[in-house]
Amino acid sequence: MSPPPHQTQLPDWDGLKLRVRTLIGSHRVMIFSKSYCPYCNKVKELFRSLGVEYYALELDVTADGPSIQQVLVELTNQRTVPNVFVNGRHVGGCDSTFQAYQNGSLQKLLGDSKDAEPYEYDLIIIGGGSGGLACSKEAAVLGKKVMVLDYVVPTPLGTSWGLGGTCVNVGCIPKKLMHQAALLGQALQDSRKYGWQYEEQVKHNWEIMVEAIQNYISSLNWGYRVSLREKSVTYLNSYGEFVEPHKIKATNRKGQVTYHTAETFVLATGERPRYLGIPGAKEYCITSDDLFSLPYCPGKTLVVGASYVALECAGFLAGLGLDVTVMVRSILLRGFDQEMAEKVGAHMETHGVKFIRKFVPSQVEKLEEGMPGRLKVTAKSTEGPEVFEGEYNTVLIAIGRDACTRNIGLETIGVKINEKNGKVPVNDEEQTNVPYVYAIGDILDGKLELTPVAIQAGKLLARRLYGGSSTKCDYINVPTTVFTPLEYGSCGLAEERAVEEYGKQNLEVFHNLFWPLEWTIPERDNNTCYAKIICSKHDNNRVIGFHVLGPNAGEVTQGFAAAIKCGLTKELLDETIGIHPTCAELKQGGTNWMQVTSGAVQALVSRLNHSKTSK
The missing domain is CATH 3.30.390.30 (FAD/NAD-linked reductase, C-terminal dimerisation domain)
Structure with a gap:
């Protein structure tokens, strides 16, 4: 029977209390939620990332939702949602649930900790670059059991390298040393005006330079391995891939597979050079990943791109006496001050580097084998029907870098990435949307791609996780330098x-x-x-x-x-x-x-x- 007009039917409080208690008692994880509440969604994401099933009652779409919320107030003295219960015990709201996760009490509530299988490691870091190594060593110093997985997928030409990441092997270190080689060439020219006299014709030997630089890099690779061993960090030269929450698959060069678990993970996979999607790009072109260990002088070189990598490489190659041309799609040094960028370009042009503006390659063909060989490049104008054709010994592609995040199983555990660039969104503590997964270095969405930044972030992250620190990495006013000739x-x-x-x-x-x-x-x-x-x-x-x-x-x-x-x-x-x-x-x-x-x-x-x- 319907209630008389203008009368409100009173809730069946005893029935509602019984319903609430039944919901709490019959579900391992019970979340009283509201569908639009971001804090509720955050808690649900936590349990999903842990692989734990939960039942959520959305109070805003349930007819007696307000009344159930009032019952919860009487039961828990909590007026807000989410209101979380685990195995019948009240945990609380969003902050309380995450605090329980961080101190381990949530995991104990979810199951008998004596019966639960312990994690093999406290921390597993995927990536052995500057940031990952800094984080691993700091965590080890703070008494944690740490593993580092590092694996370099060879370039299309087969180039690979040792422990230390991009900066040490194919970035900052060899770049600065080759830049120094070019500066020494300039110094030789200047020296005559300062009174130095020499009769012998001066020329540069590419092979001697590369051998010396690679020997130095090898010493750094070895030093990193020794440092990890001294701090009792386990190092695997294996490719890491998530297969389930808190569990990772490691595959070495021989295809041998092992599995490892950890309470916390740090993504430090870095980036690799992007290739042009044109015929001949991967077959015949090189990137900065190949250049610094190239066993022969590249000869007449076309550098495609106007990034800092492109201009730095073009600059030191020209400084070593090579014929160098830079093909630019739009502007120089995107993201940097454009007045300064144009002055950098003008100086390079004055000193022999040629620029082809507003063109992009459409095809690269091999004309002749050799070390170097001979290549034909066809390019199209970005502003009209014009077509450019040129012959070079080497084509170096430096059009940007892609984050190494798409093939490591992040989708398996629910870690979100920016689909446009593959980078990982994090909060101000480098934490991803999955609470036990963090990220540092070049793969962070909207952050600086600089080695010292990754090192600082890695150290501070370890101290926050295991040392009681609250200091966060400051990404503001970070200095940098582009090592072009000027x-x-x-x-x-x-x-x-x-x-x-x-x-x-x-x-x-x-x-x-x-x-x-x-x-x-x-x-x-x-x-x-x-x-x-x-x-x-x-x-x-x-x-x-x-x-x-x-x-x-x-x-x-x-x-x-x-x-x-x-x-x-x-x-x-x-x-x-x-x-x-x-x-x-x-x-x-x-x-x-x-x-x-x-x-x-x-x-x-x-x-x-x-x-x-x-x-």
């Missing part, structure tokens, strides 16, 4: 980014051309080195962007980075007394920033050195 150091915002964030009218930009004293005697590049700072007008002219082109730019930038971290202002910069004569010295007063090191160009620089609100 080095480019930066810290903070590019001018384009600063305009986006602050608005043109709120910025003051100071800039300066300078001439390194060392370059005056050889009389070279007397109006090329350049620096600028970008300041926030309404924040006491605080420096929010620092950019410098010149020799030893990395060494110069490092010191300024510390000052910027401390809130450097233009006034403090002007008050700082510089070291004379250096490229980094400062000039007090006015709007001058970089002290001129040569009286011969004082007049030129004084005219060019001025402040500007916008360009």
Whole structure:
């Protein structure tokens, strides 16, 4: 019978209490939830990642949901959702559930810990690059049982390498050493003006350089293995792939498979170069993964791309005396300050590097075998019907890098990735959407792809997990340097980014051309080195962007980075007394920033050195 008009049927409180108690008692995990609640979804994701079944009652779509929530208030004194029960015991809301997971009490509630099979390791790290190694060693020092899995999938040409990741083997280390080889060639040219006399014709031997660099890298590989062994970290040269929650499959080069479990995992798989999807790309072209151990001089080289990897490689190859051309689809050094990027390109062009702008390759064909052989490249204009054809000994592709996340079983355990770029979204503690899985390094979505950042993040993550620390990695105002022939150091915002964030009218930009004293005697590049700072007008002219082109730019930038971290202002910069004569010295007063090191160009620089609100 329906209730009389204008009367409300009172809830059957005894029946509701019995229903709630029955739900709690008949389900291993019972979650009282609301379908739109993000905290409820987060808790459900936790149990899914643990491979634990749960029953969720969505109170917002249940007819007597409000009444059930009132029963829960009386039962638990908790008014919010999610309201979680495990094996009949009240756990609490989202924060309480995650806290129970972190301290292990949730796992004990889920089953008798005496009967449960313990994890083999406290921590397994997938990836033996700089970040993964730093994290593993720190965790081991803090008393945890740690395993590192590291496996290099060979390039299409068969190139592989040892422990240490991209930076050590095919990145920062060999790149800087080859850059140094090119600088020595320039120094030889300069030396005649300084009085050095030599009759023997100077030429470069590629094989000797590569052998020396590879010998040094091999010593680093061995040193990393020794360091892991000394800290009792288990190292497997095996490919890691998740097969179920907390369990990973490891396959070595011989195809032998082992399985390992851990309470926590860290993804540190890094990135690998991206190939063009055109005929002949993988068959005949190389990437930076191949270049640094190439057993023969590459000869006449086409570099495809305008990334920092592309320009650095083109720069040192040209510095070694090779014929080098760079094919650019759009802009140089995307993501960097574009005024500085164009100056880098202009300097390279002045020193013999040729640029083909607004073209992309469409086919690479082999014309002749050899070491190097001979290749034909066909390219299409990005702005019209024009077609370019050229012959080269080597084609180096440097168009970007892809995260190594798509073939390690992340979908099996529910770890989400950005489908567009394969990178892993994390919170401010490098934690993925699956609570026991973390990620560091180049694979992080929206973070910096720099070796020191990965190292710092790895160390701090281990300290938070096992050392009671709460310190997080700071990704703001991280300095970096592009080792092109004219080095480019930066810290903070590019001018384009600063305009986006602050608005043109709120910025003051100071800039300066300078001439390194060392370059005056050889009389070279007397109006090329350049620096600028970008300041926030309404924040006491605080420096929010620092950019410098010149020799030893990395060494110069490092010191300024510390000052910027401390809130450097233009006034403090002007008050700082510089070291004379250096490229980094400062000039007090006015709007001058970089002290001129040569009286011969004082007049030129004084005219060019001025402040500007916008360009």
